Amino acid sequence: MVQKRKIWLPLWLILGLGLAFLLRLPSLFEPYSYGDECIYLTLGQAARQGLTLYGQIHDNKPPLLYLLAALSGNLFWFRTILLFWGLATIFLFYKLAQIFFPKKEKLIKISTLSFAFFSSIPLFEGGVANAEVFLILFTIAGILRIFCGKKQSKWVFFSAGIFFSLAMLFKVPAVFDFVAALVFITILFWDTKKKNYKLPRPPCFATRSGQVITNYFFLALGFILPILASLAYFWSQGALNQYLTAAFFQNLPYLSSWGGSPRLRFGFLVLFVGLALWKRKEIGNSLLFILIWFAFSLFGATLSGRPYPHYLVQSLPSLCFLLAFFFSKLKPKEHLFLSVSLAIFLLTLFYFRFWVYSPFSPYKNFLLFATKRYSQEKYFASFGQKVERDYQLAQFLTLHTQKNEKVFIWGDSPCIYALSRRLPVGRYTVAYHIADFDGFEETASALEKEKPGFIIDLQDETKPFPELREILAKNYSLFKTIDGAKILVLYYIYGGR
Structure with missing residues (x-):
C-alpha cells in the first residue's frame, strides 16, 4: 500500500x-x-x-x-x-x-x-x-x-x-x-x-x-x-x-x-x-x-x-x-x-499623526503602467514631482564624471547618488544629516580639500550653509540648470567637460 x-x-x-x-x-x-x-x-x-x-x-x-x-x-x-x-x-x-x-x-x-x-x-x-x-x-x-x-x-x-x-x-x-x-x-x-x-x-x-x-x-x-x-x-x-x-x-x-x-x-x-x-x-x-x-x-x-x-x-x-x-x-x-x-x-x-498612504493607488498606477496606459514618465511622476528631475541629474553625472569620481549635492535627494553610483564628498548624503549632526564645518573642509568637479545645488534647501556659498562663489560657475537644480562646475575643468 x-x-x-x-x-x-x-x-x-x-x-x-x-x-x-x-x-x-x-x-x-x-x-x-x-x-x-x-x-x-x-x-x-x-x-x-x-x-x-x-x-x-x-x-x-x-x-x-x-x-x-x-x-x-x-x-x-x-x-x-x-x-x-x-x-x-x-x-x-x-x-x-x-x-x-x-x-x-x-x-x-x-x-x-x-x-x-x-x-x-x-x-x-x-x-x-x-x-x-x-x-x-x-x-x-x-x-x-x-x-x-x-x-x-x-x-x-x-x-x-x-x-x-x-x-x-x-x-x-x-x-x-x-x-x-x-x-x-x-x-x-x-x-x-x-x-x-x-x-x-x-x-x-x-x-x-x-x-x-x-x-x-x-x-x-x-x-x-x-x-x-x-x-x-x-x-x-x-x-x-x-x-x-x-x-x-x-x-x-x-x-x-x-x-x-x-x-x-x-x-x-x-x-x-x-x-x-x-x-x-x-x-x-x-x-x-x-x-x-x-x-x-x-x-x-x-x-x-x-x-x-x-x-x-x-x-x-x-x-x-x-x-x-x-x-x-x-x-x-x-x-x-x-x-x-x-x-x-x-x-x-x-x-503621533502617522502618515497614511493609500493601500490602493500604487497597485492602480502599476496596472496602468504594466498595461501601457501610463508612460514611464507618468508612472514615475506618480511617486513625486522630483523623481524625473533626479533621474535627469543622475544621467548627467553618469555621462560627465568618472565612476570613482565624487560629487556633492546640496539638498535632500540621495537618489541622485544611488542612481548615478557616485559617492558624496564628505561623509553625508543629505542636507538634513549635515544639519542634524552639525556637519557643516566638516563638509566644508572636505569640499575645500577634494574640490569635486561638479556640485549640484537643488535650490530647495532652506538651511543656511555660508561656507558652501563662499566655496561656490570662489571656485565654481554655473554649467547647466535642470528643472530648477543648478549644476556648478569647477573653474579649471570647465572646458574639458
Missing part, C-alpha cells in the same frame, strides 16, 4: 504566501524615489568601493542594513531580497502562531493571513526596504527559538540571543523586543518557583535557579557577541568612535529631535505591563507574553515620535496575534486587556 505524502505547507498558507508575493511584486518596478532606501544604497555602494562605514560615510543606523544594500547593488535586487525575506518572515510567523494557538487552526489562519496582508501593503510601507521590515524576521526567530526549544538547553537561549542581536544590528529599537522576552522569562520562572499558580511552560524553560542563571547568561552572551564582533571590526578599521556615536549614542538625541515625551510613554509602558503582570493569574500564558511584547514593541516603534508608517512594522507581529485573540473565547480580563491594547494602538496613530 502506497503511503500518502504529508503536505509540508497547508494550502491556505501557500495561498497566503502567494498573495503576499503578488502584493509585493509591483515594488520591484518602482523608481528610485524613497530617500532612505537611496541612502542605504549609497552607503552600500561606498562599502563595495572599500570605504569604511561611519568613518568615511555616515548614516545613523547599525551596519546590517547597509551590508544588505551592498550585497544587492541596486534597488531592484534590494527589493527582491526584501520580497523573499518577507515571505520567510511570514513562514516563521506561522510557526510561532502554531505555538501560541495550539490546535486552534482558525486563530492560526487569522493571525498569519492578517500578518501576511498588513506586512505587504503600502499602508505600512511593507514593500520598502526599511530596517523594520528586515529586523522582525530576527525578533520572530528569537521568540520562536525560545518557545519551540524541545529541552532545557543553554544553546536554545544562546541562539535566541543571537537572533535578537541581529535584529538590533538592523535598528536599535529592536532591543525592546529582547527586553519583552526577558520580562516574560523572568515572571514565568518567578511564578513557577513561588508556586503561585500553574502555567504551561515551554519545554526549554528551567525550574531551578542554577539552570535559570545559566540560561540568562547564554541568552545575554548570544545577544552581546554579534555586537562585540561589530565593535571589534570597526575598531580594526579605526572607526569605532564614529560607529558608536552614529549607530548608538547619537541615536537617542536624534530620535527625540521631533519632540514628544519619551518619559511619559515609558510611564505608560510600565503601567500597562505592570497591570498585565498583576492580573496575570486571569490571563493565559500566550496572551500574557503577546501583551508584554506588544507594549515593548510599540514603545520602540514610537521612541522617536516620528510619524513614519514603517516604524509600526515592529509592532505588527504582536498586533496581528492580538487581533486573532478577538476570535477566541476570552475571559473578562482577557477581553479588557485586548480592547485596551487595540485602543492604545489607535490612539497612538492619532496622537
